Amino acid sequence: MPNGELDRLQAVHRFLNLEIDKDKNLQEIVELASELCETPIALITLIDKGVPYFKFKTEAVIKQEMEIDTFCMHLDKHDQLVIVSDVLFDHRFANNAYVTGKPYIRFYAGIPLTTHDGHKLGSLCVMDTLPKRLSEAQKHLLKILSKRIVQIMEFEFSLYILKKQYIQARDAEVKLRSFFESGGSCHLLIGKDLGVITFNKNMSDFIERIYQIKLHTGIKVNQVLSGMGLNHFVDECKMALEGTPISYEREIAYPNETIWWHITFDPGYNEDNEIIGISFNAYDITERKLHEQQIISQNDSLKKIAHIQSHELRRPVASILGFMELFKLNDYQASCEELKMMEISTKELDQTIRNIVNFTD
Missing domain, CATH: 1.10.287 (Helix Hairpins)
Incomplete structure (x- = not known):
């Protein structure tokens, strides 16, 4: 087996065996892909030794047991979005059992899930029982969603390693840092006294840009935030310290910019299952939100046009x-x-x- 394929399989196993805390988020991404592309079927798959594992899906008729010639296998040679408007006219898919039989697939679009170090884990794909085309906005949104999936999976693995090794040995910080710094999100570990334990560069850069404050270990939350922002943050920290994870999306206006964030507060446990702190994580989802709003606006325009055509x-x-x-x-x-x-x-x-x-x- 080539070294590259062995590395890829190790990466796939890493995520297949991971108990992802953000299952709901990934399922919502699948449902969002289905809704925005107006297709009844959407899937997140991981491919292990030629066998696809469907981690998240929207269509019950798609089963786990599919042959090696399944749709997503053809993405292996591609780095970008693959679209087949009508699979009956594509030799790769025309004889597929899910084309000739139920659910009679006619349209397929898939994009590889590629890690930051270049390993292809599987794919995000949407399918329909009718031929169709995707708009440029829908294509762009699929690309954004595929990156978001990889970000969540990589971060979950990074956080898993971070929490375990940080609790076991503080001197493992250098090793953990490589995981903590992965991706483009802001991460922060906070103690029970609401003092900062550690943070990644993205968080440090953001705090300095917005608040003109340099983060450092031991700095308290109330030395950075103030007013209602501080009150909300403290309330959510208290809930996390009581064992309740928090997750939400929020648009926040800063003096010179407005950002849509996906924010989580997760309890941090030691090996005795005692809560010793909080993992605060913020993902910038502004681009996805803007494209969602664009799609909604386009749909509203189409509805108005349909009304004019049918009445006026x-x-x-x-x-x-x-x-x-x-x-x-x-x-x-x-x-x-x-x-x-x-x-x-x-x-x-x-x-x-x-x-x-x-x-x-």
Whole structure:
């Protein structure tokens, strides 16, 4: 077995055997991918020795037992998003059992899940029983979601190692730092006295940029935050210290920028299962939120256009067609009054078309 494949399999096993605390987050990502791409099926798969393991899914008809020629296996040679608008016209998929039989897949889009060190763990994919295409916004969103999945999995593994080894031996900090610094998120470990135990560079850079304060071990939370922000933070720390994990998404406006955060407060335990601190983690999800809002805005525009087409557009068209039938009966002779009424209908039709164009701009 090539060394590269052995390394990849070790990476896959690392995440297959990991009890991920953020299962709900990954399931929500699968459901979000399904909703935003308007497909009934979405999957997160990890591939181990040619066998796909479906960790999260939206469609019950997709079973664990699939042959090696399954869809996601074809992503192995690709680094980017793969889209097949109609699988019946693609030799790689046309004879697949899930194309020729239930659920009769016709559309497929998949993107590899690639770790920061280049290992392909599996894929995020969406499928439909009808041929279709994805918009540029939907394609971009799939790419963002695939990165988010890897971030969560890598961070969960990093945090798992961090918590275990930090509790067992403080002198393991150098080794743990390589995991703690992985990804682009802000991480902070806080003691029961709300003093900072350790933090990553992203957190240090953020605090210095926003609050002009340099983080250091031992600094208290109230030396950084103030007002309502401090009150909320302390309340959430107290809940975590009582054993209640907290997770939410929030938009926060700072003096010179606004950021959407996915924030978690997790209790930190020692080997005797006693809570000794808090793991605070903040992920910047601004880009995903902006694209979600863009998709929602586009959908609203489409609904308005559909309403105009089904209601406002029919009336002037019906009127014009009625006048044409009347003109035919009169050997294409029309009175001045009839022509004026037809002119009104024509102007109404023109304005309705202008309204549709405005919605699409």
